[in-house]
Amino acid sequence: MILAGFARRLLQLIPVFFVISVVTFAITRLTGDPSALLLPLDAPQEARDLLRADLGLDEPIWVQYFRFMEGVFQGDFGTSFRYRQPALEIVLERLPATLELAVVSLGIALIVGLPVGIIAALRHGTWIDNAVQFVAFVGQAMPTFYTGLLGLVFIAVNVSWIPVGGYEPRSLRHVLLPALTLAPFMIAIIARFTRSSVLDVMGRDYVRTARAKGVRERRVTMLHILRNALIPVITIIGLQVGALLGGAVITEVVFGWPGIGRLAVTSVLQRDFPVVQAIVMLTAVAFVVINQIVDVLYTLVDPRIDLYGRER
Amino acid sequence: MSDPVLSVRNLTTHLTTPSGRITACDDVSFDLRSGEVLGLVGESGSGKTMTALSVLGLLPSGVGRVARGEIILDGTDLTKLSRRRLREIRGRDVGVVFQDPSSSLNPVMTVGDQVVEALAAHDADVSNASGMRRAVELLTLVGIPDPGSRVAQYPHEYSGGMRQRAMIAIAIANQPKVLIADEPTTALDVTIQAQVLDVLRAARRETNAGVILITHDLGIVAEMADRVAVMYAGRIVETGTVRDLFRNPSHPYTVGLLASLPLLSDMGARLQPIAGVPPSGTDIPTGCPFHPRCPLWRERIDCVEVKPPLRAVGDGHFSACHFLEEVPAAGLFAREGRT
Ligand SMILES: Nc1ncnc2c1ncn2[C@@H]1O[C@H](COP(=O)(O)OP(=O)(O)O)[C@@H](O)[C@H]1O
Numbered sequence: 050m051i052l053a054g055f056a057r058r059l060l061q062l063i064p065v066f067f068v069i070s071v072v073t074f075a076i077t078r079l080t081g082d083p084s085a086l087l088l089p090l091d092a093p094q095e096a097r098d099l100l101r102a103d104l105g106l107d108e109p110i111w112v113q114y115f116r117f118m119e120g121v122f123q124g125d126f127g128t129s130f131r132y133r134q135p136a137l138e139i140v141l142e143r144l145p146a147t148l149e150l151a152v153v154s155l156g157i158a159l160i161v162g163l164p165v166g167i168i169a170a171l172r173h174g175t176w177i178d179n180a181v182q183f184v185a186f187v188g189q190a191m192p193t194f195y196t197g198l199l200g201l202v203f204i205a206v207n208v209s210w211i212p213v214g215g216y217e218p219r220s221l222r223h224v225l226l227p228a229l230t231l232a233p234f235m236i237a238i239i240a241r242f243t244r245s246s247v248l249d250v251m252g253r254d255y256v257r258t259a260r261a262k263g264v265r266e267r268r269v270t271m272l273h274i275l276r277n278a279l280i281p282v283i284t285i286i287g288l289q290v291g292a293l294l295g296g297a298v299i300t301e302v303v304f305g306w307p308g309i310g311r312l313a314v315t316s317v318l319q320r321d322f323p324v325v326q327a328i329v330m331l332t333a334v335a336f337v338v339i340n341q342i343v344d345v346l347y348t349l350v351d352p353r354i355d356l357y358g359r360e361r
Numbered sequence: 362m363s364d365p366v367l368s369v370r371n372l373t374t375h376l377t378t379p380s381g382r383i384t385a386c387d388d389v390s391f392d393l394r395s396g397e398v399l400g401l402v403g404e405s406g407s408g409k410t411m412t413a414l415s416v417l418g419l420l421p422s423g424v425g426r427v428a429r430g431e432i433i434l435d436g437t438d439l440t441k442l443s444r445r446r447l448r449e450i451r452g453r454d455v456g457v458v459f460q461d462p463s464s465s466l467n468p469v470m471t472v473g474d475q476v477v478e479a480l481a482a483h484d485a486d487v488s489n490a491s492g493m494r495r496a497v498e499l500l501t502l503v504g505i506p507d508p509g510s511r512v513a514q515y516p517h518e519y520s521g522g523m524r525q526r527a528m529i530a531i532a533i534a535n536q537p538k539v540l541i542a543d544e545p546t547t548a549l550d551v552t553i554q555a556q557v558l559d560v561l562r563a564a565r566r567e568t569n570a571g572v573i574l575i576t577h578d579l580g581i582v583a584e585m586a587d588r589v590a591v592m593y594a595g596r597i598v599e600t601g602t603v604r605d606l607f608r609n610p611s612h613p614y615t616v617g618l619l620a621s622l623p624l625l626s627d628m629g630a631r632l633q634p635i636a637g638v639p640p641s642g643t644d645i646p647t648g649c650p651f652h653p654r655c656p657l658w659r660e661r662i663d664c665v666e667v668k669p670p671l672r673a674v675g676d677g678h679f680s681a682c683h684f685l686e687e688v689p690a691a692g693l694f695a696r697e698g699r700t
Pocket residue numbers: 376377378383385403404405406407408409410411412421424641642643
């Protein structure tokens with residue numbers, strides 16, 4: 050049942066992917082001629098022509114696109130101009146670093162953001178609530194490169210066991226600072242959203258009904274307020290995960306983190322079209338899959354929602 | 362006559378709002394006996410709901426506060442109880458049915474679970490199985506068809522009328538001494554209203570609770586209530602038996618409410634609503650709060666300066682009007698098309 054709905058919605062998304070592929074393809078080609086960057090400045094014109102023919106860039110653009118899509122349907126995103134390796138392979142190599150950063154930073158954001166938002170709502174109007182709102186506002190307004198640089202200057206330089214940059218797989222030491230750089234923005238978003246959702250539910254009639262039944266206050270909070278208030282928070286978390294999987298570009302660059310974000314930047318700069326195309330297409334797929342997961346989660350936690358995201 | 366099960370004395374409830382302090386209930390007193398239905402009527406904003414929430418100890422937190430008065434339930438003054446003791450009484454000795462059944466039930470909990478929760482809140486021995494058996498009994502009592510499978514459904518699978526039946530089942534789950542129904546049919550289709558009132562009658566028979574039936578519909582009062590209290594701007598302006606109020610209304614406001622009631626004998630006659638609007642919370646007229654709308658006022662200074670106290674009109678029949686003796690002969694709010 051769930052799988053059938055899932056598959057059906059994936060099919061409906063084929064046109065979306067189609068549009069994304071056309072747009073990416075066109076935009077990459079607008080950035081200029083890759084051979085200008087791949088060969089020395091004084092290379093003869095014949096060498097350039099040879100290279101362009103070799104990369105398939107001498108064909109009309111619609112033929113290039115057709116070749117590209119033919120490959121995509123067979124799981125082949127082309128060969129990186131720069132590394133001479135399948136583009137997909139290069140992107141997947143970078144995936145673990147991005148995933149690791151995503152999991153750790155989202156974990157921090159949830160562990161801090163959810164309780165802070167809940168407490169602010171339960172204590173609304175008090176100084177605690179005001180403080181949370183102020184800090185969250187600042188946290189959301191602060192640019193990531195700035196928090197990252199602050200972290201570098203004050204923490205990495207002074208705390209000897211925290212490296213200034215670089216990556217080792219599954220090393221808490223290495224992931225901590227980049228994750229802490231990404232977290233404040235997400236904490237702010239999650240806390241603010243959670244606060245307003247909890248506040249909204251606190252004023253609902255069914256919460257008053259629960260109290261009128263004589264239900265203990267702790268149970269009213271956990272079962273009636275939080276259970277309902279956290280349902281829409283799933284959407285916000287889904288959006289965050291989607292953004293993180295595309296690679297945290299600035300953070301990855303600042304900390305020399307070999308993830309998809311940094312790969313995207315270098316590939317664009319080097320006009321490595323196949324890699325850029327692979328990143329964009331895979332990120333789009335990730336977004337869609339996460340959306341599906343969010344929808345399925347909704348059907349599990351909210352009896353009013355059916356598989357197609359409609360209210361029953 | 363038996364002692365009242367609930368006795369509200371001089372209840373004064375304040376609400377603190379951004380635009381100032383509202384006196385939502387102003388010196389409200391009434392008695393309620395077991396098995397009796399007291400109709401609490403008045404236009405929207407007159408303080409009916411706040412009176413009910415004061416009794417339940419459920420005034421909006423940080424906003425509402427009982428400033429003065431006593432709420433005596435079976436000999437205990439609820440205004441003096443700790444929050445914990447008050448919680449023990451809510452839902453056990455006082456049950457309540459709110460206005461809008463579509464928002465009053467938790468959407469992600471089955472109806473059965475919500476009934477069981479009402480039982481378990483006051484009896485640690487209620488198990489899931491025994492609670493569910495009792496829930497099915499209660500849903501049967503309020504006339505929900507196929508209750509055995511309906512207990513496992515969520516509120517969105519119920520119709521509006523059925524949700525209100527479920528609310529009544531929850532309200533009477535612990536055999537309360539007092540049952541408060543705050544506009545229980547206002548949000549429902551006209552065709553369903555009579556059915557829900559029947560369920561309310563059955564609930565009263567079953568529990569022998571004293572019922573406070575809040576409504577702005579005098580037709581429902583005539584049909585359901587034994588006694589009536591009419592509220593205006595937070596005050597009770599007239600109280601008595603249903604017969605007293607309909608045969609011998611002794612406050613100009615009550616006369617106005619009756620005049621706006623459509624009667625079968627009057628088909629086609631234009632209704633004469635009371636001119637003007639009820640006063641808003643922060644802006645209550647001095648003296649008799651009804652004076653700006655009162656056809657009997659005639660610019661008399663007493664009505665502007667002195668709050669009229671409730672005075673006896675007959676046995677158990679009171680009116681808060683300085684000139685209540687003039688009311689019967691005054692021909693207030695005469696209907697067009699009738700003499
Ligand atoms: N949550 C609230 N906060 C502030 N004022 C309120 C609130 N609820 C009701 N009031 C005000 O209290 C007064 C009495 O309202 P209420 O008891 O709800 O009237 P009724 O039930 O008779 O329609 C009104 O002036 C209303 O505006």
